[in-house]
Amino acid sequence: MAETLELQQVKCPSCGRVITSFSPFQAEVECPYCHNKAFNPLITAKKIPIPERIIPFKTTQEEFEQHLVAALVDTNFVPVDIFEHIQPDNVVKAYLPMYLYEGKYQASWNCQVGYETQEVGKSTFSDDVKVRTVTKYHPANGVSNGLFSFMCLAYEGNEIPEELKQFAMRFPYSVQDSKAYSPELLNLDTDKDLQTIALNADSDLVWNKWGQTLVDDLASESASEQLNGQKIKDFRCTSNYDLKTEGRFVMAPFWFVYYTYKDQQYYFIMDGLGVNHSYTNPQDEEQLKKDRLFKTIEKVLKWSWILAIVLWFMVSWKACWITLLVWICAWLCSKLTFKILLNSMHTKSHQLRAEAAAKL
Numbered sequence: 001m002a003e004t005l006e007l008q009q010v011k012c013p014s015c016g017r018v019i020t021s022f023s024p025f026q027a028e029v030e031c032p033y034c035h036n037k038a039f040n041p042l043i044t045a046k047k048i049p050i051p052e053r054i055i056p057f058k059t060t061q062e063e064f065e066q067h068l069v070a071a072l073v074d075t076n077f078v079p080v081d082i083f084e085h086i087q088p089d090n091v092v093k094a095y096l097p098m099y100l101y102e103g104k105y106q107a108s109w110n111c112q113v114g115y116e117t118q119e120v121g122k123s124t125f126s127d128d129v130k131v132r133t134v135t136k137y138h139p140a141n142g143v144s145n146g147l148f149s150f151m152c153l154a155y156e157g158n159e160i161p162e163e164l165k166q167f168a169m170r171f172p173y174s175v176q177d178s179k180a181y182s183p184e185l186l187n188l189d190t191d192k193d194l195q196t197i198a199l200n201a202d203s204d205l206v207w208n209k210w211g212q213t214l215v216d217d218l219a220s221e222s223a224s225e226q227l228n229g230q231k232i233k234d235f236r237c238t239s240n241y242d243l244k245t246e247g248r249f250v251m252a253p254f255w256f257v258y259y260t261y262k263d264q265q266y267y268f269i270m271d272g273l274g275v276n277h278s279y280t281n282p283q284d285e286e287q288l289k290k291d292r293l294f295k296t297i298e299k300v301l302k303w304s305w306i307l308a309i310v311l312w313f314m315v316s317w318k319a320c321w322i323t324l325l326v327w328i329c330a331w332l333c334s335k336l337t338f339k340i341l342l343n344s345m346h347t348k349s350h351q352l353r354a355e356a357a358a359k360l
Contacts, residue, residue: 004047007198012036018159020046020196032092032195033161033258034265048198049249051181054095057253057272058177061091064255067277068268069357073350077283077291079261080352086259086268093191093272094254096168097154097199099206099247106145107219107239112137114231137233144222148241149173150214151252152206154199163278164256164269169210171252172275178250196251203247215241287345294338302331 007020014036030037065088072078114135151171179185186194219239253272258265261282270277 003050005050007046046198051249051251053178054181054185054251055177056185059274064270067270073353076346077287078281079284083356085261091257092195094195095251098151098250098252099154099203100250101150102245103241103243104147105215105239105241108143109223109237110141111232111235113140142226152210154201156201167269167278215239
């Protein structure tokens with residue numbers, strides 16, 4: 001019989017999600033998603049296969065919090081008091097079950113590549129020669145091939161939120177960071193509340209669901225590198241693959257935190273290597289109102305030149321030119337003024353968030 005790893009599970013009485021731990025729960029359990037606290041929970045044992053490999057954490061909780069703070073400080077329209085609603089105690093450190101797929105791919109692509117050329121012609125209102133630059137396209141094609149290493153979440157179900165599943169679906173696999181599984185790498189002596197979920201998806205079904213899409217995306221990226229930023233259209237790419245490693249069970253590290261701001265839930269997720277992160281955030285309504293007001297006024301001024309055309313027909317060409325001159329001055333001044341005001345608003349908000357973050 002294959003070796004198994006025993007997990008401890010309890011269903012949150014508030015949101016219904018299953019909380020899973022590598023070690024027994026204490027008398028009080030806090031759900032990482034809704035933060036409801038349950039006392040003396042009914043624990044159910046769950047046995048899963050021993051993972052083949054594990055990717056240990058390369059980041060600490062402090063580094064995770066630094067990423068979170070930096071992202072929210074640098075994002076426009078985030079409320080200044082955001083950090084009052086994010087509790088460090090709610091940060092979750094978790095290993096999620098993944099399947100590793102390795103192989104090689106071959107792809108062929110074709111498209112239309114743009115190039116600039118000059119055309120000589122006559123002006124519409126005179127016999128003057130006019131030279132203009134136009135973009136034309138010619139067909140191009142190519143092939144690409146290479147190796148791939150994809151990791152996909154080995155889980156299907158509703159025990160974890162959809163955004164966490166989507167984020168975990170494409171973990172940045174690194175051979176250098178992957179280790180042969182050993183219980184010591186989990187650091188259970190220090191991480192008493194380390195979370196996970198039990199794998200429940202068939203490796204073949206996971207690959208059939210995601211594999212071709214992952215290979216196609218990689219092939220398209222390879223083709224884009226060959227095209228080197230050229231202007232293209234009608235891009236098509238077909239690919240096939242040879243799968244060498246089919247669904248090795250690997251545990252991958254993640255940090256995440258869920259918090260509530262004005263009765264709405266938001267999150268910040270980061271992989272344990274510190275490579276990628278994903279988040280949602282509330283927005284300051286007062287800042288948004290000012291931004292929308294400035295853009296509305298700017299849009300009205302942008303199209304007010306039509307008034308000059310109306311005056312041309314209804315009054316005189318002189319009134320038209322005067323109106324156009326006034327419009328140009330008003331539009332340029334408003335554009336510059338609004339840009340200064342918006343930059344000032346964002347800079348001040350950024351500074352206030354940075355000051356609030358420094359007090360954490």
